[in-house]
Amino acid sequence: MQNTSLLIILIGMTAFAYFAGRSRSLAIVGGPARTTRLHSLPGYYGYFTAIWCLLPALGLLLAWILLEPRVIAALTVQGLSDTQRSMSAGELNLLLNNIQNLALGDAISGTADESLQAAADRFTQLTKQSRQLLAVLVFGLSGLAAFFAWRRIHPDFRARNSVENITRLLLLAASTIAIFTTVGIVLSVLFEALRFFQKVPATEFLFGLNWSPQTAIRADQVGSSGSFGAVPLFTGTLLITAVAMVFATPVGLLTAIYLSEYASKTVRSVAKPLLEILAGIPTVVYGFFAALTVAPWIRNTGEAAGLSVSSESALAAGLVMGIMIIPLVSSLSDDAINAVPTAMRDGALGLGSTRSETMRKVILPAALPGIVGGILLAVSRAIGETMIVVMAAGLAANLTANPFEAVTTVTVQIVTLLVGDQEFDSAKTLAAFALGLMLFVVTLLLNVLGLYVVRKYREQYD
Amino acid sequence: MSERSAIDDQPAQGASGITPPAPVQESALVNAIADKPDSSATDGEFKTVGEYRCQNPYLVAENVDVHYGSNHAIKNVSLEIGKKEVIALIGPSGCGKSTFLRCLNRMNDSIESAVVSGDIRLDGEDIYSKSLDPVVLRARVGIVFQKPNPFPKSIYDNVAYGPRIHGLAADRAELDEIVHSSLERAGLLEEVKDRLDDPGTGLSGGQQQRLCIARTIAINPEVILMDEPCSALDPIATAKVEDLMDQLAQEYSIVIVTHSMQQAARVSRRVAYFHLGHLIEVNDTDTVFTNPEHKLTEDYITGRIG
Ligand SMILES: Nc1ncnc2c1ncn2[C@@H]1O[C@H](COP(=O)(O)OP(=O)(O)OP(=O)(O)O)[C@@H](O)[C@H]1O
Numbered sequence: 179m180q181n182t183s184l185l186i187i188l189i190g191m192t193a194f195a196y197f198a199g200r201s202r203s204l205a206i207v208g209g210p211a212r213t214t215r216l217h218s219l220p221g222y223y224g225y226f227t228a229i230w231c232l233l234p235a236l237g238l239l240l241a242w243i244l245l246e247p248r249v250i251a252a253l254t255v256q257g258l259s260d261t262q263r264s265m266s267a268g269e270l271n272l273l274l275n276n277i278q279n280l281a282l283g284d285a286i287s288g289t290a291d292e293s294l295q296a297a298a299d300r301f302t303q304l305t306k307q308s309r310q311l312l313a314v315l316v317f318g319l320s321g322l323a324a325f326f327a328w329r330r331i332h333p334d335f336r337a338r339n340s341v342e343n344i345t346r347l348l349l350l351a352a353s354t355i356a357i358f359t360t361v362g363i364v365l366s367v368l369f370e371a372l373r374f375f376q377k378v379p380a381t382e383f384l385f386g387l388n389w390s391p392q393t394a395i396r397a398d399q400v401g402s403s404g405s406f407g408a409v410p411l412f413t414g415t416l417l418i419t420a421v422a423m424v425f426a427t428p429v430g431l432l433t434a435i436y437l438s439e440y441a442s443k444t445v446r447s448v449a450k451p452l453l454e455i456l457a458g459i460p461t462v463v464y465g466f467f468a469a470l471t472v473a474p475w476i477r478n479t480g481e482a483a484g485l486s487v488s489s490e491s492a493l494a495a496g497l498v499m500g501i502m503i504i505p506l507v508s509s510l511s512d513d514a515i516n517a518v519p520t521a522m523r524d525g526a527l528g529l530g531s532t533r534s535e536t537m538r539k540v541i542l543p544a545a546l547p548g549i550v551g552g553i554l555l556a557v558s559r560a561i562g563e564t565m566i567v568v569m570a571a572g573l574a575a576n577l578t579a580n581p582f583e584a585v586t587t588v589t590v591q592i593v594t595l596l597v598g599d600q601e602f603d604s605a606k607t608l609a610a611f612a613l614g615l616m617l618f619v620v621t622l623l624l625n626v627l628g629l630y631v632v633r634k635y636r637e638q639y640d
Numbered sequence: 641m642s643e644r645s646a647i648d649d650q651p652a653q654g655a656s657g658i659t660p661p662a663p664v665q666e667s668a669l670v671n672a673i674a675d676k677p678d679s680s681a682t683d684g685e686f687k688t689v690g691e692y693r694c695q696n697p698y699l700v701a702e703n704v705d706v707h708y709g710s711n712h713a714i715k716n717v718s719l720e721i722g723k724k725e726v727i728a729l730i731g732p733s734g735c736g737k738s739t740f741l742r743c744l745n746r747m748n749d750s751i752e753s754a755v756v757s758g759d760i761r762l763d764g765e766d767i768y769s770k771s772l773d774p775v776v777l778r779a780r781v782g783i784v785f786q787k788p789n790p791f792p793k794s795i796y797d798n799v800a801y802g803p804r805i806h807g808l809a810a811d812r813a814e815l816d817e818i819v820h821s822s823l824e825r826a827g828l829l830e831e832v833k834d835r836l837d838d839p840g841t842g843l844s845g846g847q848q849q850r851l852c853i854a855r856t857i858a859i860n861p862e863v864i865l866m867d868e869p870c871s872a873l874d875p876i877a878t879a880k881v882e883d884l885m886d887q888l889a890q891e892y893s894i895v896i897v898t899h900s901m902q903q904a905a906r907v908s909r910r911v912a913y914f915h916l917g918h919l920i921e922v923n924d925t926d927t928v929f930t931n932p933e934h935k936l937t938e939d940y941i942t943g944r945i946g
């Protein structure tokens with residue numbers, strides 16, 4: 179039986195279990211008129227039965243789906259001849275693949291000889307048996323668990339508490355998935371980074387002024403041994419982020435002030451969705467815009483003014499990144515401004531303040547922590563941004579504070595380190611993880627700080 | 641602006657057994673009373689009973705209507721507020737007391753859906769005219785809100801806020817003087833004089849409310865509007881605020897919204913009773929509480945509605 183049809187029948191059984199549980203609870207006390215004798219509302223007895231009908235069976239189904247291919251593969255291998263079984267793991271895998279494809283009627287490599295056909299038949303047979311067994315077990319478990327749950331229904335039985343507990347566990351399970359994923363990512367980055375630091379000392383990485391990660395691929399190749407001083411990357415990142423924030427902070431903040439305090443309803447209803455569109459543009463598109471429109475424009479203007487501007491400048495990337503961040507800054511500032519209670523606004527207006535006095539002297543100071551928090555979040559977004567800088571800022575790891583020069587950032591270098599041919603354990607590849615770790619730590623700190631500030635400020639008025 | 645009702649439109653006094661209240665009246669003005677009108681008083685030609693005029697009018701509202709979108713919150717209300725008079729607005733929840741109060745210093749301007757029509761004049765000047773700046777108006781007609789709303793600044797800065805934006809103090813010493821005397825008059829100085837730099841939000845609810853009152857009187861308004869200023873206060877703090885009102889009434893006109901009849905009886909000289917957007921009755925405080933003219937007023941003060 180197919181998984182989907184299994185699932186559909188299971189859901190049907192669950193629904194049935196719900197009604198069975200509910201009606202039993204009613205029958206036990208003698209009709210809907212006397213539900214007060216039940217510990218919980220009748221629906222909870224229904225949910226209780228339904229949960230027992232569904233969850234164990236669902237668990238079994240999932241476990242089965244995960245384990246089935248391996249078990250079947252192992253069993254198929256057991257049926258092979260000794261010579262085949264003594265093949266190397268890779269070859270055996272290939273063979274198994276062939277068997278599977280043959281069984282499913284797909285194209286195979288090589289010819290389908292008799293032993294292969296036999297194995298394929300065996301594979302088909304095993305799969306079929308497994309399916310049947312699964313169906314029997316799932317329905318059996320489901321029915322049995324539901325039956326016992328149904329039997330437990332009793333006026334004193336605390337169905338509501340059990341259901342609440344199970345719900346709590348389910349929610350917990352869902353949130354652990356996200357947490358474990360994060361932990362997994364951090365650990366994998368951390369371990370790779372540690373391997374990098376075994377090859378390159380951490381001090382060189384953190385304080386070295388020269389970044390040229392080219393290493394020789396083969397021993398006989400001519401090539402530098404690479405130098406991994408990441409300071410130019412950090413300064414490049416900082417420079418571009420600074421340009422972006424210098425541009426985005428005032429524009430975003432003023433936009434938020436205008437939209438929340440001055441704009442009429444109509445303007446707001448048009449401008450807000452437009453800003454959201456700005457936030458929804460893919461960063462690649464911003465990248466085009468930066469590389470093809472803004473960068474040449476800046477270079478031409480700069481040259482007209484007698485400045486030397488490289489065609490890939492930090493300024494271009496920073497400006498466009500600023501544009502990208504405006505919606506973030508403005509929507510977070512908008513939230514902060516709107517979170518200032520109307521009573522505060524009324525108090526100021528009631529004392530005869532003008533709108534701008536109200537804004538400057540009461541609302542902005544009150545909203546400042548929230549705004550600062552929002553800006554910190556925006557900074558961490560800017561630091562992590564990749565696509566725009568890849569396209570507009572260039573790859574040259576210059577150590578400079580001049581926004582007209584090309585610089586490169588941490589994220590751009592991670593991308594360039596990981597594309598192209600490299601041994602996976604070379605210092606060059608591993609450097610990407612060290613950079614990733616740095617990036618992760620910095621943005622994490624900024625996010626934590628930003629969220630802390632935002633939250634602290636929220637509490638002030640609740 | 642809608643047309644004004646001429647004084648002469650007032651119907652002559654009906655042949656009622658009830659003696660009309662005895663507020664000081666110009667002889668041409670007489671009350672509209674028949675037998676106590678019943679609760680079925682309809683929207684159409686509704687007339688306020690009692691005397692909505694007063695002897696020495698300073699803030700005058702005539703035929704004021706307020707709509708919040710399609711919600712007609714204030715229906716053709718006329719009321720005069722005298723110089724140095726305390727008038728209480730009472731009525732069941734949602735009847736439009738706050739709305740009316742907010743019309744008097746154009747606080748409704750900041751509510752987008754609110755549309756105010758009719759005439760409101762402060763000392764003879766139309767406050768809704770284009771030439772009048774609402775900012776100046778609000779400095780003349782101060783407001784204290786139901787919920788204390790000190791700014792998240794120090795106590796000193798809270799009180800100094802108004803004088804600063806209006807440039808009332810020439811130097812620091814003068815500002816200090818204004819802050820101290822305002823706190824003093826609000827009865828708060830004793831409690832806070834050692835911690836003027838602490839945040840105003842750190843005070844207790846009652847202290848906060850008195851801080852807000854101090855903040856309002858610091859700009860020396862001519863009229864003070866108070867929207868249930870004591871609803872969050874304990875009896876002791878309430879008594880302090882009421883004392884303060886007595887004092888303030890010697891210099892200012894005060895309009896106070898309250899849900900407490902006792903408070904209205906204690907602090908006000910006249911009482912206006914609102915019901916579903918109508919101004920039902922305006923009379924002397926004594927009259928309203930001992931011998932209300934309108935059935936609805938009577939029902940309300942005897943506790944049958946609201
Ligand atoms: N900002 C607003 N937007 C829309 N409708 C409003 C607004 N404020 C008040 N109203 C409506 O106007 C009517 C009068 O409200 P108002 O706040 O003036 O009543 P109130 O007499 O002050 O009541 P309470 O004693 O409960 O404070 C109510 O029907 C209310 O729903």
Ligand SMILES: [Mg+2]
Nearest residue numbers: 737738739867
């Ligand atoms: Mg109110």
